[in-house]
Amino acid sequence: MNAPAASILVVDDEPDLRTLYELTLLREGYRVETASSVQEARDQLKAHRFDAVITDMRLPDGFGMELLQDLRDQQRRERCVVMTAYGSAENAVEALRSGAFDYLTKPVDLKQFRSVVASAVQGTGGVPAPRAARSPGQQRQSATAAEHASGNAALDKLVGASEAIRNVKQRVAKVSRGMAPVLIHGESGTGKELVAQALHASSQRADGPLVAVNCGAIPENLLEAEFFGARKGSYTGATQDRDGYFQAARGGTLFLDEIGDLPLAMQSKLLRSIQERSVRPLGSTQEETVDVRIVSATHRDLAADVQSGRFRQDLYYRLNVIEIVIPPLRERREDLPALCTALLSRIAQESGMPVPALTDRALAAIAAHPLTGNVRELENLLHRAVALSDGDELHVDWPTGATDPQAVRPAASPGSPPQTQAADATASPPQSTTCAAPLPSDLQAWLDQQEREILIRALKEAGFNRTATAARLGISLRQIRYRIARLNIAVPNDQDPHDDMG
Secondary structure, X not given: OOOOOOEEEEEOOOHHHHHHHHXXXXXXXXXXXXXXXXXXXXXHHHHOOOOEEEEEOEEOOEEHHHHHHHHHHOOOOOEEEEEEOOOOXXXXXXXXXXXXXXXXXXXXXXXXXXXXXXXXXXOOOOOOOXXXXXXXXXXXXXXXXXXXXXXXXXXXXXXXXXXXXXXXXXXXXXXXXXXXXXXXXXXXXXXXXXXXHHHHHOOOOOOOOEEEEEHHHXXXXXXXXXXXXXXXXXXXXXXXXXXXXXXXOOOOEEEEEOHHHOOHHHHHHHHHHHHHOXXXXXXXXXXEEXXXXXXXXXXXXXXXXXXXXXXXXXXXXXXXXXXXXXXOHHHOHHHHHHHHHHHHHHHHHHHOOOOOEOOHHHHHHHHHOOOOOHHHHHHHHHHHHHHHOOOOEOOOOOOOOOOOHHHOOOOOOOOOOHHXXXXXXXXXXXXXXXXXXXXXXXXXXXXXHHHHHHHHHHHHHXXXXXXXHHHHHOOOHHHHHHHHHHXXXXXXXXXXXXXXOO
């Protein structure tokens, strides 16, 4: 027995548009009810249950946002799609932050309209099913089951049971169901791409592609062609039409990693594509509608970049509708045993060989490392330990300045034989307790302070020229910018007008 067709409530005060939307949806096989005001819509919602509500933002007796709030307060199941006037980006962002599933910009493109509605009621990632395929009800059930299994598997890759990582998992599960753009913020090596994968796998777009793009790795002169595609002959070497990242991610998720590295000119073009949901390939006069969910990530403080003029404010607010902050490893060290076990298991699978056992001593050595590179550094540390270990147990080098607790031997008793005392003295030379500096209670804070002092000294000696300072310290300009921002070092803006080029 076929499940009943999905039902939709359309709310718009313009009769012609209301009729157009109704006829379009009826042709797609949906059951449709209409309303011309907030009050009529509330009456319909009292009398019926729907799969989706499509509402205009401005209505004669109120706003579509009021209906969205009603659905949230009453914990209704209906997904809400809000229609906003052309160019009202603020309204769209507000709707997404308030829990709207998606938004449409007026005048509404009917192809996009059908796609968004299909995504809302079927969970197919914006790709409507063929008419002769399963009914919307059957499709929703199978899609929901597949998404649940896929999402759980992806969330399991976020290893750990600390409160910090549990909060990340809960947020991923909560925000994955909508279309709102997500900004993932975290230090390098914390696993931002894993969170993006979990968001995609837990969403209605799990069957669609996940296209990951490292924005900092694309040459500036190729950015537009890579993102939006290019037509044959549009530039030297373009021997055929090719799709860009937006086209490749249709019906799925586009993950923009290190979004803060995009130059300002490209930021402007990206903003327009996100707002209008269309792209114009290089060398083409026609725009193409694209249906993607945007997930971006950065280790930078984008709010500070907005203040300094390095990042567009309008793009920042468009991307940062929902933020997920990934904690650094130093704030969830209780997850180290589980992380080490998972990483060693992966190393064993990749190498096809058993790895040495993780002992308490090896775990203590790992915990003594500052691990400023987070999970990525931990994985490298374990790879090195596996390669250098002999026998059945994993051996990890102790970091410089740290003390192996098993290397501290008890003092010889007065009755011990001379040979034993001599051996003890050789194996463990006496340490001076009067000259040694006390161990820091917060190693990371102490290391940050040392780094800060070195950077300030080097900057002053170079006249606050960041390029010269980077060369003096043997690091890149990008690295020194990051360290200056992370350590909150004040640098006069007018000292070096050219050092930010490149």
